[in-house]
Amino acid sequence: MSEKQYHHGDLRNSLIQAGIEILAEEGVSALSVRQAATRAGVSHSAPYAHFHDKQDLIAAISTEGFRRLHARITSAAPENPGDIANRLTETAWAYVQFALENRALFNLMFSGILEDGGDYPDFAAISQETFLLIVDLVRRCQQAGLLRRGPADVQALSIWSLVHGFVSLLLEQQISHTILERGPLKELLAQTLGQIMQVRVENRE
Amino acid sequence: MSEKQYHHGDLRNSLIQAGIEILAEEGVSALSVRQAATRAGVSHSAPYAHFHDKQDLIAAISTEGFRRLHARITSAAPENPGDIANRLTETAWAYVQFALENRALFNLMFSGILEDGGDYPDFAAISQETFLLIVDLVRRCQQAGLLRRGPADVQALSIWSLVHGFVSLLLEQQISHTILERGPLKELLAQTLGQIMQVRVENRE
DNA sequence: ACCTGAACACCGTTCAAGT
DNA sequence: ACCTGAACACCGTTCAAGT
Numbered sequence: 001m002s003e004k005q006y007h008h009g010d011l012r013n014s015l016i017q018a019g020i021e022i023l024a025e026e027g028v029s030a031l032s033v034r035q036a037a038t039r040a041g042v043s044h045s046a047p048y049a050h051f052h053d054k055q056d057l058i059a060a061i062s063t064e065g066f067r068r069l070h071a072r073i074t075s076a077a078p079e080n081p082g083d084i085a086n087r088l089t090e091t092a093w094a095y096v097q098f099a100l101e102n103r104a105l106f107n108l109m110f111s112g113i114l115e116d117g118g119d120y121p122d123f124a125a126i127s128q129e130t131f132l133l134i135v136d137l138v139r140r141c142q143q144a145g146l147l148r149r150g151p152a153d154v155q156a157l158s159i160w161s162l163v164h165g166f167v168s169l170l171l172e173q174q175i176s177h178t179i180l181e182r183g184p185l186k187e188l189l190a191q192t193l194g195q196i197m198q199v200r201v202e203n204r205e
Numbered sequence: 206m207s208e209k210q211y212h213h214g215d216l217r218n219s220l221i222q223a224g225i226e227i228l229a230e231e232g233v234s235a236l237s238v239r240q241a242a243t244r245a246g247v248s249h250s251a252p253y254a255h256f257h258d259k260q261d262l263i264a265a266i267s268t269e270g271f272r273r274l275h276a277r278i279t280s281a282a283p284e285n286p287g288d289i290a291n292r293l294t295e296t297a298w299a300y301v302q303f304a305l306e307n308r309a310l311f312n313l314m315f316s317g318i319l320e321d322g323g324d325y326p327d328f329a330a331i332s333q334e335t336f337l338l339i340v341d342l343v344r345r346c347q348q349a350g351l352l353r354r355g356p357a358d359v360q361a362l363s364i365w366s367l368v369h370g371f372v373s374l375l376l377e378q379q380i381s382h383t384i385l386e387r388g389p390l391k392e393l394l395a396q397t398l399g400q401i402m403q404v405r406v407e408n409r410e
Numbered sequence: 411a412c413c414t415g416a417a418c419a420c421c422g423t424t425c426a427a428g429t
Numbered sequence: 430a431c432c433t434g435a436a437c438a439c440c441g442t443t444c445a446a447g448t
Contacts (some may be wrong), residue, residue, distance in 0.1 A: 011413090033440080034440065043415070044442095046414075107316065112376060115234075116378075153384055154393070157371070158396075161366075161370035164374060165367055165368065168344060168369060168370065169365065171317060172322065174322075176333065179362060188359070216432090236420080237420085237421080237422080238423090240421095248434075249422090249434095250425090251432055253423070254430080256425075259421095
C-alpha cells in the first residue's frame with residue numbers, strides 16, 4: 001500500500017502462485033525461475049531477492065501444495081464419528097483425487113525434485129502434520145476394530161504407503177488396463193485398501 | 206570392428222551407460238544429453254543420431270533400470286518353494302534395496318520424469334513383466350493361505366502399492382525418525398507388509 | 411529493501427556440412 | 430550411416446547499479 005512500491009507488495013507469494021499455475025498448465029518440466037518471474041511481471045533476477053535459489057522456490061511451492069492437501073484431507077470426510085470405515089476410504093479417495101487434479105504439483109511434492117525437504121522448516125512441519133492426520137484416523141480405526149492392534153504410527157505408515165503407492169503407480173500409468181477397466185477407480189482403491197482392513201464378513205469360520 | 210568407425214560402434218549403449226553413471230554420481234538434475242555425449246566422447250549433437258530427444262534417452266535409461274530391477278527381484282529369493290512367506294518379504298526387501306542403492310535411477314523410473322512411458326514399447330514391456338513377477342508370487346502366497354483370496358492381480362497391486370509407497374516415502378524422507386529409529390529397516394518393512402498378510406499367530410479367536 | 415540489465419556458463423534441439 | 434560445429438532460444442545464478 002502507501003506509496004505503491006516497485007512491485008505489488010508481495011512478490012514472494014505471487015511467485016509461488018505463478019509457479020503453481022505453470023505446473024498446472026505446462027507441467028513440471030516447464031517450471032523455471034525465469035518464467036515464474038515473467039508471469040509475476042518482474043525481471044528474471046527479481047526472484048532472487050525472495051528465494052535463495054530454485055530449490056528454495058520449489059520448497060515454497062511444495063509447502064503450499066501440502067497446505068492444500070492437508071485442507072483437502074481435513075474436509076474430506078464429514079465429522080461423522082459413526083461411520084469410521086467410510087471415513088478412512090473417503091480420506092484415501094481425497095488423497096487420490098488431489099493427486100489426479102494436481103498431477104504436476106503432487107509430483108513436485110513427492111518425487112525427489114525437492115532435494116532435501118528437511119532443510120525447509122515450513123515444509124517439514126506441514127508434511128508431518130499431514131502424516132499426523134492419518135495417524136489419528138488410524139488410531140480411531142483400531143479402536144473401532146477395523147484395523148489390527150499394534151503401534152498406530154507403523155500402521156498409519158502401512159496405510160499411507162499403500163495409498164501413496166497406489167497413486168504413484170496410477171500416475172505413472174503402471175497399473176494395467178485390464179485392472180482399471182474392471183470398474184470405477186474409487187472401487188479399486190476401496191478393494192486395495194480392503195486388503196489391509198479387518199474383514200467382518202460372511203466366512204467367519 | 207573392421208575398419209574402426211567414427212566411434213566405437215555402439216554409441217547408443219554408451220550413452221545409456223553414461224546416463225546411468227551421471228545419475229549415480231551427480232543425481233537426476235545433472236542428467237543432460239550434452240553431458241552424456243561428453244562422457245561417451247562424442248560431440249553434443251551426436252546423441253540425436255540415436256535418440257529422437259531427451260525423453261527418448263530417458264526412456265532407454267529407464268528401460269535399462271527396469272531390466273536391472275527385474276534381475277534383482279528374480280534373484281532375490283532362492284528357489285525355495287517351501288518358505289513362501291519369506292520369499293515375499295525377500296522380494297520386497299530386494300525392491301527397497303534396489304531403490305536405496307540406485308536412488309536417482311529409481312526416481313527416473315518412477316517419478317514422472319519420463320512423461321509417457323506407454324510410447325516406448327521396450328519400457329512398457331519390461332515394466333509389465335516386472336509386475337507379472339509380483340502377480341505370480343502373490344498367486345503362490347494365496348495358495349499357501351498367506352494372503353486372502355480374490356483376484357491375484359488386484360492383490361498384487363495392493364502389495365506392490367504398499368512396497369512402492371513405502372520406498373517412495375522413505376526416499377522422500379517422509380517417514381519420521383521416531384519410526385525409523387525403532388529398529389532395522391528390513392524389520393519395519395516386514396511389519397508393514399505383515400499388515401496385509403493373514404496372521405496365523407496366537408490369538409486365533 | 412527491492413528491483414533491473416548485463417553477463418556467464420550451462421541446456422535442448424536443429425541443420426548444413428563433412429567422412 | 431554416423432558424426433561435427435555453428436547457431437538459436439532457453440535456463441540458473443551473480444553482481445553492479447539504480448530507486
